[in-house]
Amino acid sequence: MDSQRWQRLSPLLDALLEMTADERAEHLRTLRAQDATLADDIEHLLKLDADDPEFLDSPALSLPNGPIPGAHIGPYQLERLLGEGGMGQVWLAERADGLYERRVALKLLRPGLGDPRLLQRFIREREILARFEHPNIARLLDAGTTPDGRPYLALEYVEGEPLACYCQSRQLDIPARLALFRDVCTAVSHAHANLIVHRDLKPSNILVTPAGHVRLLDFGIAKLLDAEPVPVEQTRTGVRTFTLHYAAPEQIRGEPVTTMTDVYSLGVVLYELLTGSKPYRLKRETDAEWEEAIIEGEPQRPSQTAARATPDQARPYSPARLAKLLSGDLDNIVLKALAKHPTQRYSSVEALSQDLYSHLHGRPVVARGASVGYRMRKYLFRHRWGLAAATAILAVLVSALALVSWQAQRALREANRAQAMQHFVTELFQDAGSSANTPIDVRSLLDMGILRGERSLARQPQARAELYGVVARLRLGLGDYREAGDLLERQARLLAVLPDAPTSLRLEAAALRGNVHQELGEAALCSAQM
Structure with missing residues (x-):
């Protein structure tokens, strides 16, 4: 075969080998209507490759x-x-x-x-x-x-697997896939910073090494943004230098490419990485229908595609679970990257990567808008553990306050003590909540409570003794045994000068001290308390 003939055959053969059997048959029918001899040559080569998988691995x-x-x-x-x-x-x-x-x-x-x-x-x-x-x-x-x-x-020789194959073979979860994808974004951003658009981003051009490191390959059709514009590259048979399934609408139309062209291609890669499928459902997967879908069609939401996925495509999740995980933020992020008009996409690859970072960390994403309800839900989710801990502490302290208030009904002195405890709890949580953006630290809150209590209950020793016991119990639950022991020592010194302190308070204090000594391995002291 002469070199001119091979020059026409080779790109067609490369494109056909990447297609499914149905896609290949449809493409060959279209090609036969244009050039029957060329179609015959292609079919012959495909048959040789089917008979001997190593046939096309040998050089020409x-x-x-x-x-x-x-x-x-x-x-x-x-x-x-x-x-x-x-x-x-x-x-x-x-x-x-x-x-x-x-x-x-x-x-x-x-x-x-x-x-x-x-x-x-x-x-x-x-x-x-x-x-x-x-x-x-x-x-x-x-x-x-x-x-x-x-x-x-x-070039650097990269031993690795294509991105999608790597994730599927290891059944990586969504956060792990997004972490690898953000590494891809970092590489593409570096190219853009050097005024270069890749123009052919697809999973086969993104390898992952056995150690989990991403490598971006093949800048063969990349474009220098500061170079003179060139006409769209297209042969008579419809084969382009870019890969159709990952091409942006402006590439199909032959319009100038920008960094947002790579954003679109990354959106297709991300869609496939999350769902195992491409964004468009076509009745006949011909090149013409793909072009029409990319230019005019609306991509399916990733969560809708995931709901119809096979178990193999959805792993490590079930299809229903995967659909639920993609619904919301990830649906909107992917669809924004796949917007038809470049100005409706993310303004840069960094912006796309940042939105994925925000999603992974429970923060609001740009693709979802800025409604108050959405941002409040994100805030509550992000601080759920701190808020739960604060609520638990509040419940314990309120319970302690209720007990003190009940006892205070028997005497004016007890009423004053309850009022002071209530004032103490109110001020403590007002200060803790004064900075909504500061994570709530349980131990700091307890330390603040002791300092406040010693000041506000200075003239009410029994109330202070009860406060020491409450906070010591919480410290014991957190595993802070020495801090709990220190608080119980302060409580013991107060109880020693309070002859009218309730017996129940003394018994509870002794039991807590015994627990602390036991946790610290002080068996003799533990026995003495009991």
């Missing part, structure tokens, strides 16, 4: 000067072909000049391709990769030219 040896395993390209020796597309081949290679050892992914232009535009695109990729220094982007290690004038790039 019929092309002039085609590289083979063991060949030397600059200082690198080729080991095996990792993959190839319409423009180039990627080989696993090893540094072989003796200076140092390193395995690389060596990217070469296909032999026999003399199109100056392809050469220019390859050189542009080299310039783009040279701008990057980021842990989540595969690094450019070296570059050069073969003796016959073909450029090559030596």
